[in-house]
């Protein structure tokens with residue numbers, strides 16, 4: 001499944017299954033897709049790069065069988081190059097690795113692309129955009145982390161908005177109109193419009209979509225409505 005084109009700056013929604021009900025993961029994932037989610041993000045945490053452990057290859061393989069959508073694996077693991085082939089085999093369509101997690105970022109990106117997947121680079125909140133300079137020609141997506149990675153349900157770090165705007169400006173200035181800017185962490189219907197206005201086109205949200213109180217479809221519609229109104 002190819003990465004969506006963003007020439008018209010459509011905003012994609014990528015619910016993170018981190019906040020789904022893991023005992024009913026297929027049900028929750030399908031509900032999000034039926035409600036118009038464009039991608040699903042699977043947050044893979046190793047307890048080393050981030051202080052939490054989440055899910056891994058078997059969950060990707062199970063979701064691949066359960067849902068027909070773009071599976072976006074956000075790898076929060078050290079030396080992700082050890083596992084990218086396994087995630088591709090499990091059914092990932094897109095893999096994002098952290099610039100801070102690998103010494104050989106270019107080689108890791110090459111591996112992902114050679115596997116036929118699209119590739120993204122994630123930056124932690126304190127990582128400057130300058131680390132992207134030499135890797136932009138090789139990637140499809142930049143993930144701006146708007147929380148410190150490791151947990152769902154954290155508060156959006158406000159300075160992320162200016163970082164997104166600087167990145168969109170830089171991409172426009174250097175001729176990357178199709179690069180996705182994905183934003184992950186603390187995004188909800190309350191702030192999604194300002195995040196999209198700053199230049200993000202690919203929105204990850206976990207706790208704002210998968211809540212026990214209301215169906216995912218309603219929460220996705222609230223986000224779409226906020227995007228339409230801005």
Ligand SMILES: O=C(CO)[C@H](O)[C@H](O)COP(=O)(O)O
Pocket residue numbers: 016018019041043074147148149150151152153154184185186187204205206207208
């Ligand atoms: O990468 C992540 C955490 O490291 C998650 O994708 C993200 O936190 C989603 O959760 P929420 O929308 O609740 O902040």
Ligand SMILES: [Fe+2]
Pocket residue numbers: 016041043074184204
């Ligand atoms: Fe994530």
